[in-house]
Amino acid sequence: MxxxxxxxxxxxxxxxxxxxxxxxxxxxxxxxxxxxxxxxxxxxxxxxxxxxxxxxxxxxxxxxxxxxxxxxxxxxxxxxxTAMVFQQFNVFKNMTVIQNVMDPLVVVQQKPMDEAREIALRELERVGLSEKRDSYPSQLSGGQLQRTGIARALAVRPDxxxxxxxxxxxxxxxxxxxxxxxxxxxxxxxxxxxxxxxxxxxxxxxxxxxxxxxxxxxxxxxxxxxxxxxxxxxxxxxxxxxxxxx
CATH class of the missing domain: 3.40.50.300 (P-loop containing nucleotide triphosphate hydrolases)
Incomplete structure (x- = not known):
């Protein structure tokens, strides 16, 4: 492969x-x-x-x-x-959790907002962050930040x-x-x-x-x-x- x-x-x-x-x-x-x-x-x-x-x-x-x-x-x-999960989280501080996960779907894959949101919600549930979807990075622990990064990587369906x-x-x-x-x-x-x-x-x-x-x-x-x-x-x-x- x-x-x-x-x-x-x-x-x-x-x-x-x-x-x-x-x-x-x-x-x-x-x-x-x-x-x-x-x-x-x-x-x-x-x-x-x-x-x-x-x-x-x-x-x-x-x-x-x-x-x-x-x-x-x-x-x-x-x-x-491919999708990469970094050491330093690499989340956008001015975006909520769900906006961070939606971003590559909308910007790179050019998916409609509704579809991007649906995918983002599914991946946030997968990493146990559904209840934090409207939080900003400053409100999250390091573990939650890294799980946001993992959800964002998974959302683009990488090989x-x-x-x-x-x-x-x-x-x-x-x-x-x-x-x-x-x-x-x-x-x-x-x-x-x-x-x-x-x-x-x-x-x-x-x-x-x-x-x-x-x-x-x-x-x-x-x-x-x-x-x-x-x-x-x-x-x-x-x-x-x-x-x-x-």
Whole structure:
């Protein structure tokens, strides 16, 4: 369904991605783990062209693009099939919750207001925010803000959901409410890529785990292979430090 080949990206003289190869099948739930600064978030942003790789290719079903010769039509077509949930919520502060969810439906997909509202209400109910639909972001907790972001992403009916450390900005007591929603989303069958430091959560919801180190995919396997029987020394060291930290 989704294939990345030879992905490279540098900021100035600092390499971030050093030749990433990754294939994702329809329905996969892939958690991407690894030390900070190894390119996990950058990898997600390359998929929907929020950042431009130096080189590499992306294939999305029948859509194909060489990043060195990217064209606006293909970029837009890929973006329409993906939706990203960011660390920092990315909601519009001057809009109510329901307006935030309706916005991409009206502006990007050009749906009629009535239809957009109907879809938004359905997704807000799905993430447990129906009663907050007319609230403004300043009136919400961090968990509610992130659930608003998830509802907005789901509303556009993406083929692939991209979660970029969706709980990293939350107070510990708010993490579980967001993880519950993500678990519900991924169990519905939607193809998902999740960058996370929540190791036990990644193990429980994913059918594949990708370990990134120094800008490459250093290990890729089932949760059992990655967490219970790791063979990569760097992966073993990383897991040991994560378990000690938590």
């Amino acid at each position: 989704l294939e990345l080949k030879g992905l490279k990206l540098s900021y100035g003289n600092t390499p971030v991605l050093n030749g990433v190869d990754l294939s994702v099948r329809r329905g996969d739930v892939v958690s991407i783990i690894g030390p900070s600064g190894t390119g996990k978030t950058t990898l997600l942003k390359c998929i929907n062209y929020l950042v431009k790789p130096t080189s590499g290719t992306i294939t999305f079903d029948q859509l194909g693009m060489d990043y060195q010769r990217a064209d606006k039509t293909t970029i837009q077509a890929i973006r329409l099939r 692939v959901m991209l979660f970029d450390e969706p709980t990293s900005s939350l107070d510990p007591e708010l993490v579980n409410e967001v993880l519950k929603v993500i678990r519900d989303v991924t169990s519905s069958g939607i193809t998902s890529l999740l960058v996370t430091h929540e190791m036990q959560f990644a193990k429980s919801i994913s059918n594949r785990i990708v370990f990134m180190d120094q800008g490459v995919v250093a290990a890729d396997g089932s949760p059992t292979e990655i967490f219970d029987t790791p063979t990569n020394p760097r992966l073993t060291q990383f897991l040991r430090s994560e378990l000690a930290f938590h």
